[in-house]
Amino acid sequence: MSDEAPTPETWQDLALSELRQQRDALQSEIAELSNRRDQLQQDIASSFAGQSDSIARRVKGFQDYLVGALQELAVSAEQMDLVVQPLVVQPSPLDQVAAEQAAAAAAIPTAPVAPTGLFSNDEDLIRERLASFQGQPDFYADPWKLRRSLEANGAALLEDWFLNQGGRGAQPSSGSRNRNALTTAAAISILGELYGERFQTLVLAGMPERLGEWRRGLQDCLGLNREDFGPNSGIVLFERADALIERADRLEERGELPFIVVDAAEAAVEVPILQFPIWLAFAGSPSELALEDDLL
Template sequence: MSDAPSATEATGSADAFYALALQDLQARRQALESEISDLQRRRDQLEQELTDDLPGKTDAVARRLKGFQDYLVGALQDLVSSASQMELVVQPLVVQPSPLDLEQAQAAAGENADPAPAAEPATGPAGAAAAFAADTDLIRDRLGRFLEEPDFYADPWQLRRSLDPRHAPLLEDWFLSQGGRGAQPSGGNRSRNALITAAAIAILGELYGDRFQTLVLASRPERLGEWRRCLQDALGLTRDDFGPSSGIVLFERPDALVDRADRLEERDELPFIVIDAAEQVVEIPVLQFPLWLAFAAGPGELGDEEDLL
């Protein structure tokens, strides 16, 4: 009797193998279909969430921005009211005459004048105006030039943009009436204020060379970033010109700025302090320094919303 499997047995084994293979394929197909169904449900769920949530979230953000705008407008109105009286209180806060005041007073008096006894520092507008009295012609000449066509290829630290005719009287008042320390109305936005500041830096650079350093105070990084970009463009600078050992230093905190200004004066250098219009308060220690310019935002000028939008 032969041990070889019969034809019937061989056919049965093949059928069993095919049945197992088909069953395995069907199981895999079902698993894939289940995964595809899950992914489709997740896709549909995400699309529904985006459709339902986006209008509500947009409306909530709009309401928050409107509420913050109303609060900020009120705060800026208070700042303008305070800034209008700032000049009246600046001078009494200066206990001693600054090195800049002494140097300019001596230049105005003339080198051949007879020595006079030390006098109390002047506290009125006439005393402030004396700070740049000897440089009146130069200041007015440069402000006139800044109104002409821009010089895009001027040397670094020279103004490469044109100054708005409305802002030249602002700078003339700051130099010749306030003596380089006081508040002035904002130009309307941060880029215009940076251009005004760049014009002041260009003039101060002619007067004092590298003896002064500009310190900009704006309490948020995005504001400081805008200051850096605008000053870099207006004065033809590079990133290397912004830093502790460079010509312009940016600060988020007033205490750090005051510390830096103190160290500059210890080295017989001049700090030029610039305060962003969004800052609601001018710290009293800032007022002791010989050069500072605070921009006072107008009632209709946007502050934080400008940073967000």
């Protein structure tokens, strides 16, 4: 056997052979890892798609359930008898005579009863002004006079508020603060003709942004300046109900009339507000209130 030392060419061949073996092993591992990666991606994609489909089916099912429930509730509400039927009690013989006498008295014709309320004597003026507000807008009217055109639903709202509610009650919101400001401006214009400078408008809206919308809306509709909004001016804006109530009390002590307006975003009307003779609260719809919550 020969004990000759390997030549450089032999060492080079051995090194290249080992490198080739390592390269083949690495390529095999890389190929295996690539296959596992592709499999994992397929599993993730199929799992996510399955979960998405499942979630979508659940959401769609819950939506269908809500729609069906609301439709059933609406049908039930329409069919519900909301008038409580009085309990019929058979009168005694002694009461029968009194009942016959009362029926005979009721059969006698009587004069129609005139409507009651703070504005019952001003019905003609109120109807005339509401009709004129629905015509062409008077952009150059004097300050404190309505300069914009009032929509028919706003005129109907004010007619009900003035003549049926006597200037005290809640009315549905017109859908936006600008429209509610327009309706309020029409009311202020009419109240100005009836009471002159003896009344002051107090607006309650719980945030500065809302009060800013009220100020801009009333300023535009009535041709006012910024100086017309302040403690000693015709319109005062409030974020808190207690401050508004205190101001209204002071006005009444001086013999003046507070006209209180409550923004549609207010959750409720404070009980002390109900004691004042003129107040208008706008009741916001659920969608309108939800939009207000989203803007917060």
